[in-house]
Amino acid sequence: MIPRSADWKNALSNAIRDPAELLALLELPRELLPAARKAAEQFPLRVPRSYLCRIEKGNIHDPLLRQVLPLGEELNAPPGYTTDPVGDGAATALPGLLHKYHGRVLLTLTGGCAIHCRYCFRRHFPYGEENPGRDGWQGVINYLEANPEVDELILSGGDPLLLDTPQLQRLSDKLQQLPQLRRLRIHTRLPVVLPERCDAELLTWLQGLPWQVVIVIHTNHPHELAGSAVENLAALQQIGVTLLNQSVLLRGVNDDVTTLEELSRKLHVCGVLPYYLHQLDRVLGATHFEVSDEEAISLHTTLSNRLSGYLVPRLVREIAGEGAKQAL
Ligand SMILES: *Cc1c(COP(=O)(O)O)cnc(C)c1O
């Protein structure tokens, strides 16, 4: 019998990693190649094929393409941009465990992702070394026992759903020793960018968890919500998962009110509530995505004037050392 995980693992290993192939498939000018190769040396290209289907061929300005195509601008290094803009290094309680905020801790299960987002603040973070691995999970349990006010565990990464379902099951079995846990939150792009991951095995695991489950999808543009991504969200909603979205405000991707408005409406159709709209973390390599605070606030004000309150995400920035994400 073919293991059920074969499909998504195949989709993952078939992801595009060669800039030349990406340009060819999307019928983009070959002149983009030298810069793409140079930028990809710093942070490799990775795009699942199903994501590619949602990109318009021949359009260098496509908002989904912009999230994944390495550009020469990534090599700019203006002052104020660093490799650890959110102070994760300082908040590490144990390898892979970040305890920054009251009542919740964030566990990075893997450094890997199915897609490499060019704006990612984790592009320089050594998650390969920083995740606890299976042997480290007991350390996490001990830490949580010593901090009984923590009632929510956040699985993050990388993308935590890159662990296969049996691994996730072993982790959740261990976590059941902790009576304090009320919520399990999963931050993942996979239901949208690698739709194959939401297979029956994953849904069964989620449905069997004894906690309230919250999944935060990271979608930046309404075009991402297409095809089987939409079906996945319906399936997750049907099994009782609370679905939230968090976006990053990105120059050339979603820095206009019409796009943000359409994103909120489409999310709601898919059963997802907009949660945060993040100002970009000042990570080296992402300078060309920055939107000024002034412009961000103005966009957000217009958005608030056009949408029902529950469709307006909170505009926030992460500031190292603060007790919560900071509203702008
Ligand atoms: C963002 C973040 C959280 C979650 O914050 P919420 O405001 O609850 O979404 C938790 N821990 C860390 C380390 C974070 O960076």
Ligand code: SF4
């Ligand atoms: S999926 Fe998330 S963690 Fe992974 S590269 Fe994209 S933004 Fe970064």
